[in-house]
Amino acid sequence: MKKPVIDFDECVGCGSCVEICPEVFELNEDDNKAYVRAEDKCDTCDCGEAVDVCPTEAITLAGE
Numbered sequence: 921m922k923k924p925v926i927d928f929d930e931c932v933g934c935g936s937c938v939e940i941c942p943e944v945f946e947l948n949e950d951d952n953k954a955y956v957r958a959e960d961k962c963d964t965c966d967c968g969e970a971v972d973v974c975p976t977e978a979i980t981l982a983g984e
């Protein structure tokens with residue numbers, strides 16, 4: 921199973937990934953970065969869409 925990983929240096933806190941998949945991603949209001957809150961939920965939605973929508977390519981999928 922692939923798991924989304926966020927590169928915090930690249931994330932600009934746009935919130936697009938959270939909009940697409942709020943079960944997996946959440947935005948931290950303190951540092952305005954996206955975090956993976958439940959990586960095992962990515963079976964229920966297409967994290968590939970979050971990868972595609974991220975404007976800075978901060979999201980990658982790791983593992984199998």
Ligand code: SF4
Pocket residue numbers: 926930931932933934935936937938953954973974975976977978979
């Ligand atoms: S879509 Fe990319 S830049 Fe936007 S909040 Fe998510 S990880 Fe950060």
